[in-house]
Amino acid sequence: MDKAHRHEELEEEAAKPFGLMGYFLTPGELMHACEKLKNAGYKDFDAQTPFPVHGLEKAMGLPPSKxxxxxxxxxxxxxxxxxxxxxxxxxxxxxxxxxxxxxxxxxxxxxxxxxxxxxxxxxxxxxxxxxNRLPMFYHPSMKHPSFPRATDDAFFVTVEAKDPKYDASKTRKLLEDLGAREIVEVTE
Amino acid sequence: MTTAALQEDTPGKRAPLVLGHRDFNAVTETVAGIVEKKTTPSWLVLLGLAVSVLLILLGSLGKLAAEGLGIWGLNNTVFWAWDITGFVFWIGIGHAGTLISAILFLFRQKWRTSINRAAEAMTIFAVMSAAIYPVFHVGRVWFAYWLFPIPNQMSMWPNFKSPLLWDVFAISTYATVSILFWYVGLVPDLATLRDRATTKVRSIVLGIFSLGWRGSHRNWLNYEKTYLILAGLSTPLVLSVHTIVSFDFAVSIMPGWHTTIFPPYFVAGAIFSGFAMVVSLMVLARKAYGLEGLITIKHLENMNKIILLTGTMVGYAYAIEYFIAWYGGNEYERFAFINRAFGPYKWAYWTMWSCNVFSPQLFWFKRIRTSIPAMFVISIFVNIGMWFERFVIIVTSLHRDYIPSSWTYFRPSLFDISTFLGSFGLFFTLFLLFLRFLPAVAISEVKGVMPQADPHAGHGDDHGHDAHDDHHEEASAKSDESEDESEDEGDEGDEASEGDAEKDEEESRG
Structure with missing residues (x-):
């Protein structure tokens, strides 16, 4: 494999979408959004919140902790x-x-x-x-321009591209309808 | 009493835990702001003072290592005095931190959230101050590791039937678990500081220590479970630690020590002294750093109620010891107790009673338990009293033993005093560094108990009290209702009750 080819491949990999991210300003909106995502059949989605929002695991359909x-x-x-x-x-x-x-x-x-x-x-x-697979010093979700607010006062939802139901435009539409702000597709 | 104050005491209508119309961002700003702002000259002066006292400790310990235990005032009869007194004093102070972080957590006492971080830090630093004594009392401190069961060329093991060895296990487990618990609590807050960092160095250092925490709910789920488990482990642990400390005395056959009441009595005393220390520290820290809206009068009042309760329990223990000394009919036991109250150390004994039993009784009055100067003075009295309690138990039981010819009166040497004084230097140096460089209030936990944190906020009167957990179970059932509630959170009812509590606070201060 020549150098140029490898470089190209790396670039392609770097540009691979990780998923769509948006945020809400209240835990209530986030919980509602997670429920809707779950009901729409999404599985690989996550919420990032400044504090544990109680009951969110039920809204997201997560199994109990091991x-x-x-x-x-x-x-x-x-x-x-x-x-x-x-x-x-x-x-x-x-x-x-x-x-x-x-x-x-x-x-x-x-x-x-x-x-x-x-x-x-x-x-x-x-x-x-x-x-929790920590320490993990790099995570694609940290690329969202407003990510620092996830540890302050914003309630993020991330729908990952690996989800079989993921479709860049349809998922974006769904998040928009749910009222998410600053919806951005982050790359790996 | 105003209507607001009445309301505050009505069950079901709880005083808000966070005052002053704060939103989530304001909590972050208040707490993170302390860490991020420039070092103040007053902090530097305090640190300078604390470090000078720490140097006294280092000098005293250096002298001890060079010359041996003879520099302390111990003698053949009183072979244990200020050293073990200082040890038990500091360990006891540490216990309030664990009580606040673990036991109050299990009891769902949400008011703990704004004081638990500082109280846990206090625990760790107090345990470090305590550890000095046993480590240096071994005499040749470079062999202190012999306390642990380590295979050696002499094929000898420590005596596992001795309470002193149990103590080694209890204290080292306690120190380790306290540090782990504290660090687990710090990680999300360090991530908050990392995301606010403005310099490269800060973001790298905080990035490493926050382990790349990103607030994922999949992580929070495990985190909360772990926190609950650690609280569940720390609760029996903290009770076991002071129980085992009391075994150091109770398992011996010494009149005045050989008492089955010691474990509960020591645990109550530990919590009592620890809460007094938390009140002393918090009164100063909240003033210095403008944390009055997070550490409210209500928090301090609750702690004062615990001081009143545990102080009364300690008083009961003092009384029952006398009853048993009389009822048990053992003349050596009876002598030990008469000697305690009316012998040469009666001044220490009655200082203990006045500080520990009488002074906290003033907390029956609401005016006193909500007055900052009064609670500060009483908390200092309790700290003094609890030091005297340990001194009385240890020295008065030893100084007049079975043979009157060996009776003696213990006087501390200069190095006894300087070592004890110096241990405060260690404690305050560490505590000041903590206040300066780490979030002194658990940011994420405080946000979690704010009314806005309830995902079902906005349904009538639910604000400001603990209805939150009841809703928890109905999360899925209520999902449809919660659709359009987001806009009306922080409604008037909520703000009004916050305002009232603030007014109430001002009144009670003035």
Whole structure:
């Protein structure tokens, strides 16, 4: 593949549309728009809001979060690690205190509790970024000229081009009818 | 009492959490503005003061590392004094931050949103100040890592049956979880600051720390679940931490320490002292940074009510200790308590009672709990009282032990005092840096509790109170109604109630 050809291909890729973006000024309008998009059969669309708008996941038809399962798994690993640690330590270097058995599990409950919490918290923290695919320092939606308002006071909706129902003109018309402002097609 | 004040107390008609006709952008401007504006000379003066006190700490600790524990006023009888007092004092202060961020979150107390960020920061800095004591009390601080179970050539392990080792696990878990929880809360606000950044350096640094957060609802969904889980984890954690701190004493067989009431009594005391510290700090910070519309009198009043409650619980614990000392019939126990109230440390004991039990009782009066100067003074008294509580428990129980020939009177050395004073330098240096460089109020959370944030806003009286969650369930059922509501949000009823509360605030201040 010669250089010019590759350059051309890169350029073509760069110009690939990512999707249509527009914004609303109230959470109510956004929720209404998401419902309409869902009812129109769109699946690959997202909302970008300065704070979590409650009930939006229902309007968008999103499945519940998987986070609890991740945390449960990590917490269980934490508890088992604590049991393993205290058991190993009691037999590796027995300390006889007031004639109690080596593995006096009652005395180890605080350790078991703390390690369960510690592992769960790590699971929640790293799991959150893993599930959300963050850190991600570049995202096409950040190209919208008013994107900085998504973390301030505007409620964005993005319909992605990969959605089978996506059609640049029809989707734009739908967003216009819903009252979205500054509808822009952003590229990848 | 005015009608507005009456209304404020009527259940169902709650005082608004954000005052002064603010929209979403105004909240961003208020909070982000503090971080973005030029450094003020007064902040520099305060930082200079705090750093000077921090240097006293570094000097004291350097001297301790060079010469050993002998520079403290400890002796054979009183082998634990200002060091553990300072440790428990700071850990206790930290607990209010977790209470506000986690426990009040689980109880859906929305007023927590404007104070939780600063309170969590306070927790982290307080835990750091506390950690100094055990780390340096090991004597040879370069071996402090021996506290952790690390495989070694002697094939020895720490004693897992000792409360001091449980403490190592509890405190390090607490510090870690508090930092993770705080950072999770910061990410969306750092993204707000990133999107407002005007210089290249700011946008790169904030860009890295905000992890590329873009407010996607798919992300928010996981985020909110994680926040709830972390709150659920922190709640039993914070209770366990002070329970385990109290085990340091309660598990020993020392009259005055060996008491089953210690865990709940220490937890109540921790929350009590922590809230007092939050009130002291917030009264100053809201004034200095013009945050009166976000941290309202209502917020401070609510905290004062918690101080009143926990202060009364602490008073109950002091009383029941005496009852048990008498009812238990153990003469050593009885002596320890009589000695506490009427022995050589009676001045410390009665300072504790006056500051912790009597002074917060003034908060029964609405005029006092809504008066800024009064609450500031009382909160300082509580902080002093809670330091004395730990001092009384620790030193009065130790100084007259079983053999009268070894009885002694503990006096702190210069380095005891300078280490404790210096720990305030560390705390305030970190807190001032936090106020200057990070959003002191959780921007996204405050927006979420504003009446406009309800996607079903605009239906009659729904504004300003917590009807929000009830609507949540009916989201799909109500979707048709919500079609044309967008225009009439922020209607007159809403603004009127905001105005009233502002007036009320002014009245109660004046």
């Amino acid at each position: 986070m609890p399962w991740i945390v449960l798994t990590c917490g269980t690993v934490g508890l088992l690690s604590a049991i393993a640690l205290t058991a190993f330590v009691s037999f590796d270097y027995p300390l006889v205190i007031s004639g109690k058995p080596s593995f006096s599990y009652q005395a180890y409950v605080p350790i078991m509790f703390e390690l369960t919490v510690l592992f769960s918290a790590f699971g929640a923290f790293f799991g959150l970024w893993g599930v």
